[in-house]
Amino acid sequence: MTGPVRIWRDVHLCTLQGDVDGWGILRDGAVAVRGGRILWIGPVADLPTLPGAEVVEGGGAWLTPGFIDCHTHLVFGGDRADEFERRLAGASYAEIARAGGGIRATVRATRAASEDALLQDAGLRLRDLEADGVTTVEIKSG
Numbered sequence: 001m002t003g004p005v006r007i008w009r010d011v012h013l014c015t016l017q018g019d020v021d022g023w024g025i026l027r028d029g030a031v032a033v034r035g036g037r038i039l040w041i042g043p044v045a046d047l048p049t050l051p052g053a054e055v056v057e058g059g060g061a062w063l064t065p066g067f068i069d070c071h072t073h074l075v076f077g078g079d080r081a082d083e084f085e086r087r088l089a090g091a092s093y094a095e096i097a098r099a100g101g102g103i104r105a106t107v108r109a110t111r112a113a114s115e116d117a118l119l120q121d122a123g124l125r126l127r128d129l130e131a132d133g134v135t136t137v138e139i140k141s142g
Helices: 081-088 093-098 103-112 115-131
Strands: 005-014 025-034 037-043 054-062 067-072 134-139
Touching: 081 093, 115 134
Parallel strands: 005 054, 067 134
Antiparallel strands: 005 025, 025 037
């Protein structure tokens, strides 16, 4: 492993070990990384000296690994926000489908959309997922 060392200090970590609550929460933690690999993780008080490391002060924020979304429908046309409002107002899915909504509406909108539009919209959705901490997605086709 080569490259600079980066240390995140004053962060909360969830180790999933040890504590009765099952989460293993470590407050005031630190993580040292080099070349995309974790070198050290533990309480700030036990942080070893790593000369030349870049230190990022976490300010008590949670530091988590990237999330994986293993079931996304990223590529589709249309928008069913109006159907969501109808469901909130008490309409059944069957009623919405009889009125031309539901999955068939999405299929029609997807077929009507250009490949460029589908690609652009999927890219925007992917950026939104990334902004929420998702680093890996599996995209379903239907």
